[in-house]
Amino acid sequence: MALWNRDWKLLLASLVGFLLIAILAIYEDIFMLIFGFTFADLLGRAKSKWHIASGIFGMAVMFLIVFLATTNSLALVDSQVLVPMMIIQLVFPVLIYFVEKSKNLQNELADVNTQLVQQEERQRIARDLHDTIGHTLTMIKVKTELTTKLIDRDPSSVKQELNDILATTRTALKQVRELVSDMNFVSLQTELLHCQQLLQSANITTTIHNHCPKIVLSSVEETMLALCVREATTNMLKHSQAQNCQMQIHCRNTQYTIAIQDDGIGLEQKGLGNGMNSMKERMRVLQGYALFEGDTKTGTKVLFSIPIQDGKEPLT
Structure with missing residues (x-):
């Protein structure tokens, strides 16, 4: 019934239920009152x-009606059981109300966190646009202005400049495609297998x-982790000179962790432009962290860790 509208109808249903239970308790068995917990639970889910x-x-x-109607036949032992049960039932709707309110607040908080993650990703995309495509378009603008000036003074150089503009335009198109690809959902499992194939094609033996x-991850969490694995794999291909790589996924102490270890030259020989x-x-957007460590003897270890959110139960 989707709890109807949780309005006066729910209150009416609870009151009718209490009335029926009172009648049954008087004419059948006083311990029918225990079924009042059912309607007390229902009552606690009302909005008002x-x-x-x-x-x-x-x-x-x-x-009160039941006790007045059964005073003469009510044994002392029965009253010792029914009085605590009455008190618990009277408090029960309040407890249910606060439990439901807490759940609603948690759901609202989860929605807000999702919006914050999306906003952070929009800002990241904006920075990527500024740092990559913005720079490329600036180059095209400068090259175009230079070509305009060379048409009259040095026509022989115009062809070379136009070729440069064409190459830069292709680069910009590629960057746009990469950014659009990053905005779509990326399966972590698919990305792991793809990275394994890339590394093995570069003669880096890879095990997962x-x-x-x-463990169930949200689409945002899965995409973020997959993009980080992709970036770490790209860095390994460019800089590591590794021969072996291990990727391990663990769930420890409410943390979902991906560890990537290679036997390459470590971080010391790498430049700063590696996407760290x-x-x-x-x-950080996922309230997790990324760690990077390594040297020429042990290679590089990259660790991605995010908290396993409440409500994400293992699949059965």
Whole structure:
């Protein structure tokens, strides 16, 4: 019933339920009152505090009517059981109300976090546009202005400048495609297998060990991790000079972790333009972190770790 609209209809259903239970308790068995927990739970899911208060009052009236009608036949032992049960039932709707309110707040917080992640990703894309395509378009503008000046003074150089403009335009088109690709959902499992194929085609023996394949990640988390794995793989291909690579996925202490280890030359020989800041930023958006360590003896180890969010249960 989708709990109807959680309005006066829910209150009415609870009051009718309490009335039926009172009748059954008087004419059948007084311990039928235990079924009041069902309607107390229903009452606690109402949106209005006034409806909950009215329902609790109706519940108290139910208990009063039953006790007055069964005073003569009610044993002392029965009253010792029923009185605590009555108190618990009266408090139960309030407890359910706060539990439901807490769940709603958690859902709202999750929605806000998702919006923040999306906003962070928009800002990252804006920076990428400025740093890559903006720079490329500036080059095209400068080259075009230069070509305009050379048409009259040095026609022989115009062809070379036009070829440069064409090459730069192709670069810009490639950058746009890469950015669009980054904005789409990327499967982590697919990206891991793709990176394994790339590394092995470069004669880097690669093994993948997934120790928690049943953990469910959100699409944003999965895409961010996949892009970080892609960036780390690109760096390895460009800089590591490695022969072996291991990728391991672990779930420890509420953390989902991907560790990538190679036996290359380590970080010391690598330049600064290897995308480390981009990977760290993606992990920070997910409230996680990225670590990089290594030297010429042990190679490079890259670690991506994000918290496993509440409510993400392993698949059965």
